[in-house]
């Protein structure tokens with residue numbers, strides 16, 4: 001009894017146009033040998049000169065990859081169907097418009113791509129036709145956009161509204177020191193053009209919102225999520241699912257990174273992985289918790305790699321898999337991800353059919369509502385008022401709720417350090433009968449500390465508005481900011 005072998009479109013010219021070939025054999029190896037014996041031209045497409053099965057040719061027995069079975073020794077029977085799936089087969093469904101020709105200059109520029117069978121002239125033309133949007137021109141967006149520009153992605157859109165800060169430079173390598181203070185879009189656009197003038201850089205000077213997201217994303221084939229907050233992450237995810245655009249996800253924190261490709265047909269989305277965001281303040285941002293400078297380089301380049309693979313239609317995309325990277329142990333791990341049939345946006349009966357209010361979803365209330373909701377306003381003191389107290393020689397009880405390594409960078413003289421996480425447990429170290437002024441870096445963590453201490457009976461307590469950064473800006477510029 002013969003086994004059916006399905007021949008993919010690109011290989012049919014070598015099987016006389018047949019899409020199915022029936023052959024006898026006990027193993028995959030037998031079948032492929034028999035296939036080549038009948039259709040000799042197939043040999044060089046399936047095997048290297050050394051007689052090895054080419055690495056970009058995948059063989060499936062029914063729906064299992066033979067690499068997960070017994071490779072070429074995998075036994076086959078009459079009921080089995082064998083599929084040959086070359087990774088470059090079938091072209092990309094991601095980029096459907098006609099691919100433009102390459103110029104002489106481009107042939108020279110991309111020559112190391114053109115000689116790769118997985119890219120070639122056709123692949124390079126697909127890259128040229130492709131339109132990729134990067135949401136955020138920060139740590140992840142820097143390497144992703146620079147390499148995508150260099151690789152010849154024809155249109156690169158960038159969404160950002162920020163300016164370059166000195167504290168960006170240790171990881172956002174698209175910016176030069178001389179760019180500090182400039183608009184990120186302008187500085188990154190110039191840099192990308194200097195890397196590859198063939199690239200059309202489209203600037204979207206805006207914060208991505210429920211109102212503009214669909215209009216902005218619609219014009220692109222692939223979206224790279226380089227955001228740094230949960231509201232925008234869920235917004236990007238939902239917009240990608242609604243528009244059926246692949247969402248190349250990456251996230252970073254300290255030494256850890258994650259990457260995945262969401263919103264592909266049949267694959268999971270970010271909500272399948274994380275149905276709900278953490279409560280505000282529970283997961284610190286990179287601005288609060290820090291990030292190793294090289295980390296976004298690694299994760300951002302994984303995102304760029306996935307985008308290029310999707311454009312080429314090459315390899316196995318990071319779909320249904322969550323890649324975890326730990327720089328400290330230098331280990332990559334992979335978790336299986338499945339589409340959740342109950343997912344509110346990509347599930348079988350989605351309840352989210354249009355973009356929602358992502359600030360509300362993530363529990364972030366606009367400042368004016370926050371005041372009304374939280375009852376009496378938090379007692380605050382300005383840095384000028386604090387300075388005046390020092391000048392008058394008042395004995396000030398000053399609490400710093402940052403972390404010890406932040407305390408090492410800069411501090412207000414005379415402050416006592418108790419990190420926010422220990423404030424409740426160590427409240428007895430403070431004197432509730434005296435006035436207490438609490439500060440952190442910018443005022444967020446200290447506000448939480450004030451609330452915790454108020455619950456413990458501290459009534460003469462104030463939050464230092466703007467934190468130590470305001471103190472350095474307006475009172476003591478001799479200290480470094482971070």
Ligand SMILES: [Zn+2]
Pocket residue numbers: 268269270271272273339340343344345346347
């Ligand atoms: Zn989902």
